[in-house]
Amino acid sequence: MFSLADLFDRVISGFWSGSLENLTGENLSNQCCERALSLLQLADTPLVHGDRLVIRAQNDIPTVATMLAAWHLGLVVVPVKGDASQSAVSAIASDCNAKAIVEGEKVISLATYRPQQRLFELNTPVRVTGVDLALIIYTSGSTGKPKGIMLTHQNVLTSLDSLSQYLRLAETDRILCLSPLSFDYGLYQVLFALKTGCSTILYDKTFNPLHALKVISDQKISVLPIVPAMGAALAKLLTLVKPDLSVLRALTNTGGHLPEYVIRTWKEYCPALDVFSMYGLTECKRALYLEPELWEQKMGSVGKPIPGLDARIFLMDAGSNAYREAEANEIGELFVRGSGVMQAYYDPCAQGGAQIFNGLYRDDNWLATGDLFSRDQEGFYYFRGRSKDLIKQAGFCLFPKDLEAVIDTCPLVHLSVVLGSLDKFQNEVAVCVVELQENTPENQQQLKVWLKENLDADYTPREVRFVESIDLTANGKIDKKKLEQELQA
Template identity: 80%
Template sequence: MFSLADLFDGVVTGSWLGSLENLTGEKLTAQCCGRALSLLQQTDIQLAHGDKIVIRAQNDFFTVATMLSAWHLGLVVVPIKGDAGQAAVESIAADCNAKAIVEGESIALLETYRPQQKLFELHTASRVTGVDLALIIYTSGSTGKPKGIMLTHQNVLTSLQSTSDYLRLDSEDRILCLSPLSFDYGLYQVLFALFKDCTTILYDKTFNPLHVLKVISEMKISVLPIVPAMGAALSKLLSLVKPDLSHLRAITNTGGHLPEYVIRAWKQYCPALNVFAMYGLTECKRALYLEPELWEQKMGSVGKPIPGLDVRIFLLDELQNTYHEAKANEVGELFVRGSGVMQAYYDPSAKGGAQIISGLYRDDNWLATGDLFSRDDEGFYYFKGRSKDLIKQAGFCLFPKDLEGVIDACPLVHLSAVLASSDRYQNEIAVCVLELHENTPEHQQQFKAWLKDNLDADYTPREVRFVEAIKLTANSKIDRQKLQQELEF
């Protein structure tokens, strides 16, 4: 497979052996792809190879067919959430200079589009290759302004191959896609069906744990991709609903740490279930994974590098302006190298946690993730938090993710977030924001007593705030930026 255009060809020629289904059992067809292709070939729009199109992505067949048709034509897909506000749509369209927007089965030119002079003018049809730009995925903005991440066809195909290998996907698997297709985690579940000839079920409703458990049972789901909030909500109902999960063999997770109590709840109900702890970011898709057989032995670890990527922990020598690899158990910044790594942010001035650090040659370019890690003597990696989230409280370095991992183990806790703030003397302190299963005064006191017994005083957040609900982003991640604004840190 040379590009994502081959996926379109597989559907329309009938050589694709997998299936993309919805909750009623309908399937993606060649006819649906034909309608989408006709839409993009409207003569008054005149889309050309390399043009960018914004797609209001729904978890439905026509969204998928539109993406496949766009790649067939050599266009660049910019997916956004179907219910995104108009201001957000206009901001993204202007940022990446998109030419048109697709909403359902209609297409329109964008007023913000500005023609760009091309260096090479062609008189014959362009050919889609692996180095062509395929996707611009915008980050969710949970830690800052959304940034456009540029991915080539080869970037995507590399990630599909590597991830499907370590997840052990085969043609018998049935994947439930709960996440929106504007989120790379959701989009890749669809692409797995096309890439591995397995089956993906599009969940097109608002997430409801009772209904999701019913779907898993009735549709014989074998692979369940979740984010921590989903995993926690579903696990609470397992012993009450007692769903038939006899076909479920694996759970995958993204968007943050999956608490130990959630893993144990799933494993208690399904002892043979494989739970894949993983680490990644949109800029490189996946970087690390822990083999499910080691989840208890290496609790808290996100494992080793995925197939095809080189992963290292580096420390910066500011005097020499060079990087040297950290020793075992040293904390440093995680760097990733390989063909799954993004090309760049579309806006060169975009500032984020991750950035490309160029070496002497093209094969010596590294993605500095902005995340802090350590590696044990056996080569297993442990996430310590974002470098910019490191909290220095009374001279001690507190890593929010480490603290959240401990706090989430408390049976009273549903969700937690550890954030930086200042005391009345303007000293930096850690604040723990908590959503309890039952937010009662009695449970609040019980949690404070539990925290005192389970955390060293020097590493205990100076303040605990209880809230009725911690707000999540559209991708079901904790919205740390909004949380800080609302609680006036």
């Protein structure tokens, strides 16, 4: 397979052996793809190779068909959440200079589009290749302004091959896609079915753990991709609902650390279940994974580099003004290198996030992730937090992810997040926001006692705030931006 355009041809020609369906049983078919192609070809403004196309993505068959048709035409797909505000969508369309937006059965030309001078004027059809731009995925913005991440067809296909290999995907697998298709984690569940020939079921409703467990059971799901908040919510109901999970073989996780109690709850209910702890970011899709057989032996680790990718921990050497690789157990910034790494941010002036360090030739690049890691003597990696999340409290360096990993082991805790704030003297302090399993005064007091017993005094957050629920972003991650705004209010 040379490009994602080949996926369209597979479905149209009938050579595709996989299955993509929604909860009512509607399937992706060649007719769906042909309708989507006609929709784009009949747009008021002609869409040509290289044009950016914003798609309001729903977890449904028409959305997938539209993406496939767009890639067939050599367009760049820019997926946004279906219910995103018009102002948010307009900002993204303007940022990437999109030519049109697809909303349901309509292709709407955008007045904000700025015609671009092309270096090569062609008079024959363009052939879609692996180096063509396939996707611009916008980050969720939970820690900053959303940035457009440019991925070529080859970037995406490389990541698909690597993930399929270490997840041991087979044509018999049935995947439940709970995440939105505007989120790369959700989109890749669809691409698995199209490329490997397995089956993916699109969860096209608002996430409800009770209903989701019923779907997992009824649909005979074998691979379940989750984010931590989903995993915790589902785990809480396992012993109450008692779903039939006899077919479920693998649980995959992204978007943050999966607490130990959540893993244990799933493993106690499904002893043979493989739980894949992983780390990645949209800029390179996936970087590290832990073999599920080692989940207890290497608790807290996100494993080693995925197939086809190199990962290293570097620190700046002040003396030589160069980067040196960290020693075992030394904390530094994670860098990754491989053909799954993004091309760049669409806006070259985008601040924050990851950073590309160019080497001697076009693909000789290191991606500085902006995340802090350490590596043990056996080469297993441990996430220590985002470099900008480092909190210096009374002279001590506190890494939020380290603290959250400990706090989440308390059976009273459902979700926790540690944030930096300023006290009345403008000193930096750590604040722990906690959603308890049951938010009662007794449990609040018990947790405070537990924290004193389980955290060193110098590394204990100065303040603990109890909330009924911690808000999540559209992608199921903890909405840190909103929490930080509330702390500053």
